[in-house]
Amino acid sequence: MFITVEGMEGCGKSTQCAKLEEYFTRLGFDVLRTREPGGSALGRELRRIVLDPQNTDICSGSELFLYLADRAQHVATVIRPALENGRMVICDRFADSTIVYQGYGRGLDPGMLCQLNEVAVAGLWPVLTILLDLAPEQGLSRALARNTQDKACAAEGRFEAENLAFHTRVRQGYLTWAALHRPRFLIIDAAQEPDQVFAAIIRGLEEKNLV
Numbered sequence: 178m179f180i181t182v183e184g185m186e187g188c189g190k191s192t193q194c195a196k197l198e199e200y201f202t203r204l205g206f207d208v209l210r211t212r213e214p215g216g217s218a219l220g221r222e223l224r225r226i227v228l229d230p231q232n233t234d235i236c237s238g239s240e241l242f243l244y245l246a247d248r249a250q251h252v253a254t255v256i257r258p259a260l261e262n263g264r265m266v267i268c269d270r271f272a273d274s275t276i277v278y279q280g281y282g283r284g285l286d287p288g289m290l291c292q293l294n295e296v297a298v299a300g301l302w303p304v305l306t307i308l309l310d311l312a313p314e315q316g317l318s319r320a321l322a323r324n325t326q327d328k329a330c331a332a333e334g335r336f337e338a339e340n341l342a343f344h345t346r347v348r349q350g351y352l353t354w355a356a357l358h359r360p361r362f363l364i365i366d367a368a369q370e371p372d373q374v375f376a377a378i379i380r381g382l383e384e385k386n387l388v
C-alpha cells in the first residue's frame with residue numbers, strides 16, 4: 178500500500194506521518210516512511226537547494242525541474258523497490274504538491290504539470306492521499322513557531338517566506354485539486370489537536386476499507 182500526505186507548511190504532515198508509521202508498524206506492516214523532496218540520496222542534495230531560504234532567485238521553471246528530478250529518483254530508487262519488496266510506503270508530500278505549488282501557487286499550466294508528473298512517477302500513484310486542510314495563517318504560525326525551536330527546519334523555510342496570498346492559493350488549490358480527484362483523497366480538518374486529527378484519519382481509512 179502506498180499512501181501520501183499533503184497540505185500546506187505547518188499543517189501537521191510530518192506529525193501525522195510519524196503516527197501513521199507507528200500505527201501500521203503495530204499492525205504488523207513493514208513500513209517505509211519517506212518524504213519529498215529528499216527521499217533519495219540525490220534528493221537530499223536537491224532538498225537542500227530547493228528549500229534553502231537564501232535561494233531567492235530560483236525561477237519557476239528550475240524549481241519545477243528540481244522537484245521532478247527529486248521525484249523521478251525517489252520513485253525509481255526508493256518507493257518502487259520498497260513496494261516490490263512488499264513494504265508499505267507512507268510519503269510526506271508527493272506529486273500533488275507539484276500541481277498545487279507550481280500550478281496553483283506559481284501559475285504554471287496544470288495540464289503540462291500533469292504530463293511532467295507522469296514522467297516522474299512512471300505510473301506509480303498512491304491508493305490514498307490524505308489532505309490536511311488548514312487556514313494559511315494557522316499553518317504559517319505553527320511552522321514559524323516550530324522553526325524558532327528547530328534550526329534544521331528553519332534552514333528549509335523558502336516556502337514559509339512566501340506571502341499570505343501564495344499560501345491562500347495553495348490552500349484553495351489543494352481543495353480544488355482534491356475535489357477533482359475525490360476517490361483518491363481523504364480531506365481532514367487539521368485545526369484539531371494532533372490526536373483528533375489522527376483519529377479522523379483512521380476513521381477515513383476505515384470508511385475506505387483500507388484498514
Ligand SMILES: Nc1ncnc2c1ncn2[C@@H]1O[C@H](COP(=O)(O)OP(=O)(O)OP(=O)(O)O)[C@@H](O)[C@H]1O
Pocket residue numbers: 184185186187188189190191192193319320322323367368369370371372374
Ligand atoms: N494538530 C496540531 N495542532 C497544533 N500543533 C500541531 C498540530 N500538528 C502539528 N503541530 C505542530 O505544528 C508544527 C508543524 O507541524 P509539522 O512539522 O508536522 O507540519 P508539516 O506539515 O510537516 O510542516 P512542513 O510542511 O513545514 O514540513 C510542529 O511544531 C508540530 O508539533
Ligand SMILES: [Mg+2]
Pocket residue numbers: 190191192269
Ligand atoms: Mg514536515
